[in-house]
Structure formats: C-alpha cells, structure tokens
Amino acid sequence: MSNWEPKIIAFLCNWCSYGAADLAGVSRMQYPPNFRVIRVPCTGRINPKFILSALRHGADGVWVSGCHPGDCHYIEGNLYARRKFALLKNLLEHTGIEPKRLHFSWISSAEATKFADVAREVIRTVKEAGPAQHFIKKQAEVA
Amino acid sequence: MQAYTERIREAAKRLLSDGKVDVVIGFRKGTIPFMNEPYLAKTAEQVDQLVWDGNCGVNLANYLPKRTDRVAVVAKGCDSRNIVEHIVENQIKREQLHILGAPCKGMIDKRRIKAELKGKEPTSVEETEGEIEIKGRDLKLTLNRSDFLQENCAICIHRNPVLYDDLVGDLVEEQKDVDRYADVRQVEAMSTEEKWRHFDDLIAGCIRCYACRNACPACYCPTCFVDESRPQWVGKTIDPTDTRTFHFLRAYHLAGRCTDCGACERSCPVDIKMRQFTKKLEKDVKELFDYEAGINPEMRPALDFYRPDDPQAFIK
Amino acid sequence: MSEIYISKEKFPEVVGQLMSHGRVFGPVFQGQFHEFARLDKPEDIDLSFQNTRLSPKDLFHPHSERMFTYSLAKDDPERSILKEAPKDYSPSVVLGIRPCDAKAFQLDDRNFDTETIKDPWWVERRKTTTLVGLACNDPCNTCFCTSMETGPFDASGLDVLMVDVGDGYVARSVTDKGKECLSTLKGVQTVPAQAAEKEAQAKKAAEESMGQVLDMKPIYEKNTLELFHDPLWEEVHFSCINCGTCTFVCPTCWCFDIQDEVQGDSGERLRLWDSCMFPLFTFHGSGHNPRSQKIQRVRQRFMHKLKYYPEKYKDGPACVGCGRCVKGCPVNIDIRHVARLMAASCSCPA
Numbered sequence: 001m002s003n004w005e006p007k008i009i010a011f012l013c014n015w016c017s018y019g020a021a022d023l024a025g026v027s028r029m030q031y032p033p034n035f036r037v038i039r040v041p042c043t044g045r046i047n048p049k050f051i052l053s054a055l056r057h058g059a060d061g062v063w064v065s066g067c068h069p070g071d072c073h074y075i076e077g078n079l080y081a082r083r084k085f086a087l088l089k090n091l092l093e094h095t096g097i098e099p100k101r102l103h104f105s106w107i108s109s110a111e112a113t114k115f116a117d118v119a120r121e122v123i124r125t126v127k128e129a130g131p132a133q134h135f136i137k138k139q140a141e142v143a
Numbered sequence: 144m145q146a147y148t149e150r151i152r153e154a155a156k157r158l159l160s161d162g163k164v165d166v167v168i169g170f171r172k173g174t175i176p177f178m179n180e181p182y183l184a185k186t187a188e189q190v191d192q193l194v195w196d197g198n199c200g201v202n203l204a205n206y207l208p209k210r211t212d213r214v215a216v217v218a219k220g221c222d223s224r225n226i227v228e229h230i231v232e233n234q235i236k237r238e239q240l241h242i243l244g245a246p247c248k249g250m251i252d253k254r255r256i257k258a259e260l261k262g263k264e265p266t267s268v269e270e271t272e273g274e275i276e277i278k279g280r281d282l283k284l285t286l287n288r289s290d291f292l293q294e295n296c297a298i299c300i301h302r303n304p305v306l307y308d309d310l311v312g313d314l315v316e317e318q319k320d321v322d323r324y325a326d327v328r329q330v331e332a333m334s335t336e337e338k339w340r341h342f343d344d345l346i347a348g349c350i351r352c353y354a355c356r357n358a359c360p361a362c363y364c365p366t367c368f369v370d371e372s373r374p375q376w377v378g379k380t381i382d383p384t385d386t387r388t389f390h391f392l393r394a395y396h397l398a399g400r401c402t403d404c405g406a407c408e409r410s411c412p413v414d415i416k417m418r419q420f421t422k423k424l425e426k427d428v429k430e431l432f433d434y435e436a437g438i439n440p441e442m443r444p445a446l447d448f449y450r451p452d453d454p455q456a457f458i459k
Numbered sequence: 460m461s462e463i464y465i466s467k468e469k470f471p472e473v474v475g476q477l478m479s480h481g482r483v484f485g486p487v488f489q490g491q492f493h494e495f496a497r498l499d500k501p502e503d504i505d506l507s508f509q510n511t512r513l514s515p516k517d518l519f520h521p522h523s524e525r526m527f528t529y530s531l532a533k534d535d536p537e538r539s540i541l542k543e544a545p546k547d548y549s550p551s552v553v554l555g556i557r558p559c560d561a562k563a564f565q566l567d568d569r570n571f572d573t574e575t576i577k578d579p580w581w582v583e584r585r586k587t588t589t590l591v592g593l594a595c596n597d598p599c600n601t602c603f604c605t606s607m608e609t610g611p612f613d614a615s616g617l618d619v620l621m622v623d624v625g626d627g628y629v630a631r632s633v634t635d636k637g638k639e640c641l642s643t644l645k646g647v648q649t650v651p652a653q654a655a656e657k658e659a660q661a662k663k664a665a666e667e668s669m670g671q672v673l674d675m676k677p678i679y680e681k682n683t684l685e686l687f688h689d690p691l692w693e694e695v696h697f698s699c700i701n702c703g704t705c706t707f708v709c710p711t712c713w714c715f716d717i718q719d720e721v722q723g724d725s726g727e728r729l730r731l732w733d734s735c736m737f738p739l740f741t742f743h744g745s746g747h748n749p750r751s752q753k754i755q756r757v758r759q760r761f762m763h764k765l766k767y768y769p770e771k772y773k774d775g776p777a778c779v780g781c782g783r784c785v786k787g788c789p790v791n792i793d794i795r796h797v798a799r800l801m802a803a804s805c806s807c808p809a
Contacts (some may be wrong), residue, residue, distance in 0.1 A: 056384065056388065069451065069455075076449065082458070083432065083448075086431055086455075086457065087395070087427055090427050091398075095342045096335055096339025099335075135384060139722060141382050141383060142380050142521070142522075142525055142729065143524050143525065175785060182697070183697045264509075266600065350732075352704050353703060354702035354789055358702065378720055380523035410789030410790075412789075
C-alpha cells in the first residue's frame with residue numbers, strides 16, 4: 001500500500017479554476033499529478049450524479065472548484081451550486097462516505113498559488129482516507 | 144371519521160352538480176382491512192363511494208400532475224403541502240383545484256398493527272376518535288389509535304392543510320415540542336463505517352420495484368434517472384452498490400421538496416425505511432436554508448433559490 | 460406412491476437428514492415476515508406461517524442472474540465471446556412450499572420449458588429440485604386459490620405433499636422424485652389410522668374458509684376485444700401508481716429484461732426481473748411506445764393473467780390466487796375485484 005497513489009476527479013469551472021490550473025502550470029508550480037480534470041462550463045452544471053458517478057468508477061476523492069461568489073460567469077450558477085453541494089456533501093457523509101474524500105473550493109483564474117496549495121491539501125487528505133472502499137461499482141453481486 | 148365522510152360526499156356532490164369541478168379525487172373503502180383505494184368520482188352516484196378514515200395514507204397529490212381538468216381533491220396536511228409543491232413546480236394550476244382540506248390526526252400504520260396481531264388476521268375493523276377495534280377469528284382487540292400511527296404521522300407538525308378551499312372537519316391542534324430528528328441524530332453520532340453499514344442493512348432487502356419512487360407525489364420526471372441509458376447512471380440489478388445509488392439519488396432528488404408524507408415507506412413491499420435518507424435532507428434544508436417544503440406557494444423551492452450569505456464553511 | 464408420518468418432535472431431525480443430502484430451502488422468519496431462504500441449520504425453518512411475503516420464484520428465476528461473461532481485452536483471443544456463467548445445480552429440496560406457489564412453477568414452465576424453447580437455467584434448476592409442499596390449513600383472507608384452479612391441498616405442482624395433522628405431518632409422494640426423496644428418510648413412522656380423517660377435516664375447513672369462489676367462465680367466454688375496450692379499465696387503472704410491486708411479488712410473473720454491464724475490459728450479460736407496469740418495458744428503440752399510457756399497462760397485466768393466457772394455452776388463468784399482489788399493492792388494487800368486474804364487464808360498483 002506504500003506506493004498507492006489516490007485517483008481524484010477534479011471538476012473545474014472553465015472560467016476560473018481551470019484557468020488557475022493552467023496558470024499554475026505555466027508558472028511551473030509543483031503539485032502531484034493525482035487529478036483527472038473534467039472541465040465544466042460552471043459549477044452549476046455539475047449534476048450530483050456526476051459526483052456519484054466518479055465514486056462509482058472508483059475515484060478515491062472528488063474535488064469541485066468554481067468561481068468565488070459574485071464572480072460567476074453566468075452571474076449566479078455557483079450560488080445555486082453551493083446549496084446543492086452543501087446538501088450532497090452532508091448526505092454522502094451521513095450515509096457513510098468519509099468527509100476526507102469530498103472537497104470544494106472557490107479559486108479564481110488568477111489564483112494559481114491557491115490552486116496549487118488546495119491541490120496539495122486535497123491530495124494529502126484523500127491520502128489520509130486511504131483507497132476508496134465504498135460506492136465502487138464492481139461486477140454485480142448477483143446469482 | 145364518519146363526519147368527514149359525510150362532509151366529503153356533500154361537498155363533492157355540490158361541486159360536481161354546480162359544475163365547479165369535473166372530477167373529485169378521494170378514497171373509497173378498501174377490499175382488505177387497513178387499506179383504502181384512491182378513487183376518482185365523476186358522478187353523484189360515484190361520490191357515494193367516497194369515504195374517510197385512518198387508512199387514507201396514500202398521498203393524493205400524486206394523482207394531480209399534468210391533469211388538465213378541474214379537480215376537487217381531498218387533502219390532509221401532507222397532501223396539501225405536496226399540492227403547494229405541484230403549484231410551485233408548475234405541475235398543476237391553482238385555478239384548476241378545489242382543495243377539500245382534511246385536518247388529520249395521523250394515519251394508521253398497518254405494519255405496526257400486523258406486528259401487534261402476531262399472525263392473526265382481522266376481518267372487521269372499527270375506528271373511533273381514539274381507538275381501533277379489531278375483530279377476527281380468535282381475535283378481539285382494542286388498540287389505542289395514537290400508538291399505531293405511521294412514524295411520519297407521529298412526528299408530524301403540519302396536520303392541518305396549509306392550503307384549502309373548504310374544510311371537511313374542524314382544524315386540529317398541531318403537535319407541539321415534537322422532536323422530528325431524533326433518528327437522524329442517532330445516525331449522525333455514528334462513525335463513518337457504522338453509518339455505511341447502517342444504510343447497507345437498511346436497504347438490503349430492496350427488490351428494485353420502485354414503489355417508493357412511484358408513490359411519491361414529488362417524483363414525476365418523464366424519464367427517471369434509473370431508466371436513462373446514455374449514460375446509464377445506475378445498474379438495475381439488486382447489486383448493493385446499485386441499490387445504494389438508486390436510494391441515494393432518489394432521496395437527493397427530493398432535497399428541499401420532501402414533505403415527509405411517508406408515502407414511500409407506506410408503499411414499500413419489503414418495509415425499507417427510506418425516510419432515513421430524506422429526513423437528513425429535510426433537517427439540513429431547515430438548518431442551512433431555513434426552508435420547509437410545501438408551506439408557501441409564493442416561495443421558490445430551496446434548490447431553486449439562493450441567498451448571498453448561504454453557509455459555505457465547507458468550501459475552501 | 461409412498462406415504463409416511465413425521466411427528467413434529469422428529470421433524471428437525473428429518474430436516475437434518477435432508478440437509479445432509481443437499482441444499483434445503485424453506486420459510487425462515489425474518490423480522491416481521493417469512494421468506495424462503497437456504498437453511499443453515501434445521502431449526503431455522505418455521506412452518507408456522509401463512510405464506511411468505513415474496514414468492515419463491517427467485518429460487519428458479521432470480522431477480523438478478525448472471526447469464527454470460529465476456530472479455531473485451533484487445534489482446535484476448537476469446538475477445539467478445541460469451542461464456543456461460545457457472546451455476547450451482549446441486550440437488551436441492553424446497554421444503555414447506557405452498558401448493559399455490561408450486562402450481563405457479565407449472566404455469567411458468569409454459570414459458571421456460573416448452574418443446575421448442577428451453578431456458579437452460581430454469582430447466583436445470585427445476586430438474587434438480589424436489590418440491591416438498593405443505594398444505595394450507597389456514598389460508599389468508601387475501602387467498603383465492605380455489606377460484607384459480609388450484610387449492611390449499613392441491614398436490615399437482617408438488618413432488619411431495621405434507622399435511623399438518625396436529626402433532627405431526629403426513630407426507631405423501633406425488634411424483635417419482637418425491638418418492639425417492641421420502642425413501643431416503645430414516646426413523647419415520649407409518650401413517651396412523653386416524654390421520655386420514657384429520658386430513659380430510661383440515662382440507663374441508665381450509666377450503667370453506669376461503670368463501671365464495673370467483674366465476675371465471677364469463678371472462679373466458681367473452682370476446683377478447685370487447686373486454687379490451689371495456690370501460691371498466693377506466694375505473695381500475697386510476698389509482699395505480701405503476702410501481703412493480705404486484706409483478707415482483709407474483710409467483711407467475713416471469714418477464715425479464717436483459718442488460719449488459721461492462722467494467723473495464725470485462726463484461727457480463729445479466730437477466731433481471733422486469734415489469735409490464737414500467738413504461739420502459741415496451742419502449743421501442745424507435746422511440747415509439749405501444750403501451751405508453753398507464754391504463755394500457757394496467758389492462759395488460761390483468762388481461763394477460765385472466766384472458767390472454769387461458770385463451771392461448773386453453774387452460775386456467777395465469778394466476779394461482781396466492782393473494783400477494785392484493786396484500787402488497789400500495790393503493791389496494793385487488794385482482795379479485797378486477798376479475799369480478801371483468802366477469803360482469805360493467806363498471807358499476809361491486
């Protein structure tokens with residue numbers, strides 16, 4: 001298990017966090033490559049099914065990052081999303097998913113440093129949680 | 144109860160003969176004890192089949208979406224809240240409806256009764272204000288009605304309809320000092336692993352018949368996510384992961400919309416207590432967004448609305 | 460055919476003997492209900508039940524069943540070739556099954572085991588399973604088997620019929636398989652003289668307790684299209700919420716769906732219960748749905764059971780009167796009431 005590296009699905013908003021990831025890259029900031037990035041037009045576009053789907057496919061962690069409140073390209077998409085994620089995170093944790101696997105952040109396209117910092121933080125906590133055990137869809141347990 | 148029945152019939156006849164509505168949705172007497180059947184009456188003769196007692200737990204709001212005619216509907220507290228939901232979500236227009244409000248003292252849980260009867264079968268049941276009298280072969284039993292209510296009814300704080308045109312009985316006193324979330328807190332206090340096991344055990348018997356989904360008035364999507372195939376979000380077998388995904392997403396779709404009417408648990412053929420999912424959401428919606436579903440037709444649902452200062456401590 | 464007597468005292472020992480020969484399934488009390496399950500120890504079986512909540516059909520036709528597996532790996536020479544999934548066909552006994560449920564398997568055979576089409580898994584499981592039934596001394600108030608060409612003491616679908624005569628069971632073989640099963644049992648007694656009388660009494664009492672028998676004849680005689688277009692469906696369908704409860708608890712509902720599930724390089728073909736109550740059941744690839752309306756689906760279920768099946772096979776209804784759908788329906792649609800309406804073909808109140 002010592003060389004296990006977590007797989008983390010990162011849903012990044014096109015207008016901010018995705019840009020921040022780009023900027024972190026061109027600025028040569030270092031963070032481990034544990035992410036599989038999925039670019040979305042807005043955090044408001046993220047259906048909770050996407051997050052569940054990531055877990056079902058064996059993701060050890062999920063990270064959703066969008067624009068700071070007030071900065072949404074579509075004015076208010078992230079504000080609706082904020083409510084959805086609050087409930088989703090709570091329900092996932094209530095039903096037995098470790099809190100350390102679920103991460104949310106607001107990162108603007110200028111915040112490359114924050115992006116790299118949060119990225120490292122996300123990886124560190126998901127590593128603490130260890131490999132995902134639950135919600136992974138494997139061969140059906142049937143007769 | 145008899146008084147309700149008479150007033151429902153009287154109102155239904157009046158509304159039909161005055162041409163105020165085209166149909167009346169209520170209940171008729173069931174074919175087995177502790178069951179009534181939702182019934183659509185179109186004529187005065189059919190109205191005479193309408194009844195009311197403690198076995199009218201099915202949520203009649205479930206029969207309203209997409210109706211185009213003018214409907215009178217008998218509504219308990221929870222039904223009326225789901226009607227408000229339907230109005231808010233554009234499933235039916237207020238102008239189409241004539242709501243016959245039925246103040247409610249809780250519906251009888253046939254499972255609790257069954258457990259009490261220990262295998263004996265009732266043949267006749269009499270219900271009074273406070274008692275249920277059950278008779279059958281080697282069976283004569285008088286039960287205290289309030290001890291045999293559906294779990295959601297026992298903790299209900301909206302027994303009176305929130306929206307109505309007529310009342311078919313006097314308003315009842317609302318229950319005070321009810322601890323609605325004792326069971327949710329119990330789960331919240333568990334460790335992560337215990338929580339997972341708790342919900343695994345909870346849904347272990349599921350046969351994926353979708354009765355919970357179909358009994359729910361708030362579930363009216365033309366194509367449910369379980370039937371979507373491109374992509375397929377959830378497998379259809381009784382594999383534990385797929386069953387979990389179904390119950391999780393079903394509950395989540397009701398976030399800020401569930402009125403805890405208990406239709407899901409009532410309909411389940413294998414007694415799954417799926418309200419444990421939705422009640423957590425209800426509690427969170429109340430605590431985080433100070434919203435209760437189906438109370439105010441002027442208010443947008445919790446997830447179709449935001450405040451600039453919504454809680455966001457969980458966001459980095 | 461042979462007959463033996465097993466005292467209730469000796470019964471666990473006899474169950475133990477059966478278990479030493481192979482798998483034994485029986486009614487087990489779980490929480491508030493009885494369900495058929497594999498016995499781990501003889502004491503698990505509880506015959507003081509009326510009937511199980513779910514039918515035992517899943518012993519032969521599981522809710523979800525793996526039929527084939529396949530590989531999608533690029534370098535696998537057997538890529539995309541379906542391989543039959545291994546199954547456990549070791550001999551088994553279903554102990555304590557009710558006559559109605561056993562009769563239901565016979566009706567299901569019409570679908571899974573015909574001259575031209577044989578479902579290998581159903582056929583093989585049927586072949587290796589011995590049905591040791593228990594007659595119903597105490598039918599539920601939802602039971603109507605006597606109206607559906609079977610009955611609480613009907614042995615026709617069974618290999619062995621046991622009858623509870625108070626302090627013990629009389630077990631009588633019906634088939635050779637049943638005779639063989641009984642012959643393996645040791646320490647059993649011959650049937651006491653007074654047992655036959657007790658049996659007859661129990662049978663009479665059970666049949667009488669079921670009350671009025673439905674007259675199905677008018678349904679069979681009626682013109683199919685007339686029945687199809689009858690206004691009675693308007694009334695029947697209203698309360699239905701189109702859940703699959705009735706079909707899933709029904710012992711004679713055999714419809715299934717086939718799904719492929721792929722994980723990475725490996726896939727499997729699964730067979731799952733399906734329900735004519737679901738719109739997806741008849742949804743065509745073209746987007747057309749011949750039974751898009753609830754009324755069409757509700758009508759289909761009752762017409763199939765009570766009209767199409769008898770008409771096609773020139774035999775009784777595809778229903779054994781176990782009453783599970785009556786008990787399980789969340790909105791109290793009662794097939795007995797529907798059958799009466801169909802017989803009368805009039806939507807006036809019953």
